[in-house]
Amino acid sequence: MPVPVDDLTDDEPFPVNPESAEYEALSFLVVHHEYGYTPQEIAVRTDLNKTxxxxxxxxxxxxxxxxxxxxxYYIDPRRVDELTNRLRSLDSAVELFEATPDNDSYAQEDWEQEVPSINPDEQTETSVERDSEAVKARAEALIEEVENSDLD
Structure with a gap:
């Protein structure tokens, strides 16, 4: 019997956070995946203490x-590429958030209140009024254009 792919995939998040002891130790082992190390050796080669x-x-x-x-402790050679890619993804996410400018509108609380809705049922009174004024101005300009062309 076929099994849905959703049942086969792992929805668990990656259990390592950037800038954590797990990240530092895992990164070290991935980079040096040709060898196994004791916790004491890992501590000497990283910023972690022995405990x-x-x-x-x-x-x-x-x-x-x-x-x-x-x-x-060591990395299974078959998992080196996968773990390398996972750690790179974490690094990219950290870089992305560090690169966010302080004056970014989306970084400010309640920014979405300043943006009019594109859903006609949810438009604010301001956006409806603005649209009505634009429509009226365009209609008046068209009427004036037609009247001026009749005079020529």
């Missing part, structure tokens, strides 16, 4: 992102 490195590695194993053999 944080140890707890972080346990969390990454629990989340299924890192493999463990005795006290050595």
């Amino acid at each position: 944080t490195a140890s707890n972080t590695m346990a969390q990454l194993v629990e989340n299924g992102l890192v493999e463990q053999a005795e006290d050595v």
Whole structure:
């Protein structure tokens, strides 16, 4: 019996946040995926202390992102490309939000209140009045044009 693709896909978000200990340790292991490292070695090569490195590695194993053999942690070679792409996506999201200008209208609260609706049923009184004035002005201009052309 066919199975819907939606039932086969994983809707779980990626369990690593940028600028977290998990991100730092996972990034290190992805970059150095040819080798396995102990938590102490990871701590020496990153900004993590030994306790944080140890707890972080346990969390990454629990989340299924890192493999463990005795006290050595490593990335499954078949997952290097996938994890590299995931980390790049996180980096891109961080860069996008850091690049948002402070004067961006959409970054201000209630910005949507200043934009008229495109739905005719939801148009504000102001936008309806503005549209009515534009229609009246155009009609008057057309009438004047017709009257002036009859005089010629």
